[in-house]
Amino acid sequence: MKDGYLVDTPAPGVYRPVDSSSDVPFSKFYKPNELPPKIELSDDIIQAYGRAMHSLGRLDGFWTEIENPETVFGLFVYKEAEQSSQVEGTRVTVSDMYKEGEDSKDVREARNYASALKQAAKQLSKTGRFRGNLSNELLKDLHRELMEKGRTDEEDPLPGEFRPGYAWIDESTGIGTRVRFVPPKAEIAASRMENFEEYMQSEGAYPNLIDIGILHYQIETIHPFVDGNGRVGRLLIVLLLMASDILLHPLFYLSSYIRRNRDEYTDRLLAVSEEGEWNEWLLFFLTGIKEQANEAFSRAKLLLYLREQYQEKYIDARPSVKSLLEKIFTEPVFTVNRASEMIDMSYPAANQAISILEDDGVLRERTQKERYREFQADEVLDALNKDADEIPSPHAITQ
Missing domain, CATH: 1.10.3290.10 (Fido-like domain)
Structure with a gap:
């Protein structure tokens, strides 16, 4: 803080002394103007x-x-x-x-x-x-x-x-x-x-x-x-x-x-x-x-381009796969139980959809466990986490 209680104009406020009874490690506070x-x-x-x-x-x-x-x-x-x-x-x-x-x-x-x-x-x-x-x-x-x-x-x-x-x-x-x-x-x-x-x-x-x-x-x-x-x-x-x-x-x-x-x-x-x-x-x-x-x-263009690529690749896929592909753009990390809730289908249907997308590399199991498995969409997370200078230009994305 500056020394003294007054701040030269045109600063939008002044420093004022704290109450004498206050036990604080400073002697003044800033009072901003309206x-x-x-x-x-x-x-x-x-x-x-x-x-x-x-x-x-x-x-x-x-x-x-x-x-x-x-x-x-x-x-x-x-x-x-x-x-x-x-x-x-x-x-x-x-x-x-x-x-x-x-x-x-x-x-x-x-x-x-x-x-x-x-x-x-x-x-x-x-x-x-x-x-x-x-x-x-x-x-x-x-x-x-x-x-x-x-x-x-x-x-x-x-x-x-x-x-x-x-x-x-x-x-x-x-x-x-x-x-x-x-x-x-x-x-x-x-x-x-x-x-x-x-x-x-x-x-x-x-x-x-x-x-x-x-x-x-x-x-x-x-x-x-x-x-x-x-x-x-x-x-x-x-x-x-x-x-x-x-x-x-x-x-x-x-x-x-x-x-x-x-x-x-x-x-x-x-x-x-x-x-x-x-x-x-x-x-x-x-x-x-x-x-x-x-x-x-640029990040939105990259994510939407990725979604369009998935939609094109899986245009003839079963409904559970197509539905899950949409949901991974709102929730890219999930369990099988959660996937079942996300696509409003049975556990076996969700598990089968996950297996198909895991085999294709769209999803990856990240816990290495037999139970309570957790999957993530690496390409979606990668698009979300790229540093600003790593994101392709909007023009380059669609080329």
Whole structure:
């Protein structure tokens, strides 16, 4: 934190002294201003905005043109959950989330994240995709879903409740930790969240993606919960894209970009608070939107091309095989019992379909056990897990 209590304008807030009776390892906290901030958008931001919107438009348009997009976008929810959990320092993978019997804290957190995103997206689609349907109560519901039985270092993360006391963010010094940033004290945080909700539900003062970048900065700066603030903030990005009528489905995962650029991400947020560097933060944010929209588009093309290849190869296959081939794009790891449920057929029918696809190399048994066998679709998982620079271009995929 900067020395002194006042931050030079145009920073969107000031430092204030902590209460004298508080027993905390810092002397001041940050008090952000209410939204909206005054920002003079640079030409670079205007251009970056156009590029990001173009990439998102291409992604959303692609999904509206294909049959049964839900057979693929479910994987993208799990991809976002995986990447968001890895931002927090875990090593959870999509395969781990599907594995029966896996119940570590890290895996529970990732599953909770996927469940929260799917439920919120479903609710938003049902009530109407506009910002007025987003609220602090929804954020609390998301937090409750994330934190109950999930991964947390806090003894009691108060699921679904705003924090009652101070919070602070540490950073490593190499020989220990130090306090890097202190969000507003509880009563100010609660007041700012009321303003946050009001602005989130409004038409906003800036174009949609700029508003989303501003809202993400604000909720991370307010830090309204004891734990899980980053996860809630990243979830909200996807929901805001849907509520702003930019995306129809939750098939976007900015967490991957944040994970790859974690240090710059935290530096950019702090630079807004201390230096008023809005344009630098927004350029970083919009660049991430564009990159991840392009990556999601290429990954979706690869998955759908793979599905089409399977459909063509197994056009004359028995119904159980064709049905299971569709389901592996929403659930690529499963047991025979689970496969029976997925295709709504008997255990013998599911087992026979698995045997056919295993013989052809589409499925692989991964436990090496005679009982409680578990199978996975390697090509599907490979397409989902490829690094961004390993994904073929959309043009190359169809050649």
